[in-house]
Amino acid sequence: MSQDIPVTGYAILGLLTFGDELTGYEIKQRADVTLRFYWVSPAMSQIYTELRRLADHGLVRADSRADGGRDVTTYAITAAGEDALRSWMDETPAGFPVLKHTVLLRLLVGHATEPQQSRRMLHDYLIELDQALHDLSEVRESLRGADGHGQPFRFPSLVADWGLDHFAAEARHARRALESLAETDSETDSETDSETGGGGGRAAE
Amino acid sequence: MSQDIPVTGYAILGLLTFGDELTGYEIKQRADVTLRFYWVSPAMSQIYTELRRLADHGLVRADSRADGGRDVTTYAITAAGEDALRSWMDETPAGFPVLKHTVLLRLLVGHATEPQQSRRMLHDYLIELDQALHDLSEVRESLRGADGHGQPFRFPSLVADWGLDHFAAEARHARRALESLAETDSETDSETDSETGGGGGRAAE
DNA sequence: ACAGCCATGTAACTCGTTACATGATTAC
DNA sequence: GTAATCATGTAACGAGTTACATGGCTGT
Structure with missing residues (x-):
């Protein structure tokens, strides 16, 4: 079913489990301060691509609203998203860390x-x-x-x-x-x- | 000139600085025991692709000979290859290690x-x-x-x-x-x- | 005879990057 | 007014993977 989600997708999903609704831009910022040390800091374009995919799978809910003259979309994890994250963590082996040193x-x-x-x-x-x-x-x-x-x-x-x-x-x-x-x-x-x-x-x- | 060589190319080049002429298959084996800990162990197909590129740039010399019924190609680093490796090491910054943990x-x-x-x-x-x-x-x-x-x-x-x-x-x-x-x-x-x-x-x- | 290793490649595909493009808001 | 930051995308491309295909050699 939702088998075809790359690890970076789960990483983004994980960032959304800390409570807030975030924009793609904000996700990038969070990734820059934390994720970058243990995983990667994906490019903006990659984040938007991934958010689109997660939304297509129903794992995140996109909330677009006009904030003044611009369209701002915030993302929140859904119940299905939490399930998907959990089963990824529980059922797929973590694998050995890759070091590109x-x-x-x-x-x-x-x-x-x-x-x-x-x-x-x-x-x-x-x-x-x-x-x-x-x-x-x-x-x-x-x-x-x-x-x-x-x-x-x-x-x-x-x-x-x-x-x-x-x-x-x-x-x-x-x-x-x-x-x-x-x-x-x-x-x-x-x-x-x-x-x-x-x-x-x-x-x- | 030879700016467009990915890091894995230099890694292979590096493996060839230890003296021996190696086949693509042997390079893969060496990568599996050493490189894999600090870089990656590239897929066979990637190694052959990279060797082709290195040969095109004149950084390795390919020696094809018929060993019995099969064609075996061994690769050796050239003087130009040693130069390229050295200038890569001396002139381009190493960059911070990437950990995919x-x-x-x-x-x-x-x-x-x-x-x-x-x-x-x-x-x-x-x-x-x-x-x-x-x-x-x-x-x-x-x-x-x-x-x-x-x-x-x-x-x-x-x-x-x-x-x-x-x-x-x-x-x-x-x-x-x-x-x-x-x-x-x-x-x-x-x-x-x-x-x-x-x-x-x-x-x- | 058959399995397993040696050896070399092609094709399709995915992840992720850089470069490009757009535009609105905020701070100086 | 202009630079930095916020915000969202598209397009081209590259590195690297898996799957597939081929075939010879080696040990049992």
Whole structure:
């Protein structure tokens, strides 16, 4: 029946379970602050496409009203939508997370360029991680006060904490890799040297 | 010039920097054991498509020879391919990793179904993580002996260690979330006098 | 003999993106 | 008045998937 809904559709459906009626535009904004960390932030056009599909399936109810001179459409999840979401969660396996980690992909073939390029990349990544940690922290703070047991933001808080830890771990890994590459660098001039470089590592920055 | 190559193309190019000439089939196998953890494991058809494109751009050299009754084509990276890979790594920003984490997506909207469903999902995820950790450990072990400074598997080892830590962290997060959900559960029946479904089974680990 | 792996492709299709187009409201 | 934000779409396209098709080689 409603088997042919892509995951992003369920993600949007999920955003609508938090109570409010939202416009496509607002859904995009919510996705930008939360969904983007664990899934993706779909393009506007994709959101409208998906909302159309969900409406066709009766999973959301579209309310168009003229707000002044423009037509604004808000969307709310229907009972059928809640059913569909639940059966998706209960019956289809979640599947293993997919990581499209360009930083790791490049590090994997680090021998294809100068080590300093890998270090630069890791350094850039650390800066971006800092930003992500900052953004996600703000989200997490905004959930406080309603993150208790039966409260509305219990699950989002759980997920935000997971995400914060994840980014912190990424930063640790990036720093560790940087240290390791710093050793490589100071050894570079001494040509092929097979002994383990535990000794005189130099401070990076 | 060669601007229009998707990341997967560079990933394949990267696999070819480790020395051997590979067939499309072999590239798929290598991708299945390494790339899949940090990028994706492309479908066979995608690999052949990409190899065609890389060959058209002169970034790989295709060697077709008749091996018995069948035509087997092996691919090797060219000097132009090495240049292209290096300038991609040096000149284009890596970008923030994209995480398509269906488990977290579902946990985010955990209020849309029974808590036990979220727990089941996390439990399943832990099992899959175990498998991933096992698989990646084997890869990591296979790199030992050539993971030193100037050695061929230095970077893959760095990345494998990163990945192992990443999966270990994921397992920690999943367990923490499970504990948190277990609390929720035990509070649920004492608070409201709703009927308790199954006889108070408490399995934990 | 038959299953399973090796090996290579084509075709149809879907998700999602970028670019383009439109227009109204709000803030400076 | 003009820039930013709100709001909604269409069109072209690209990456990647599944399904299909083919056939040789290898081990039992």
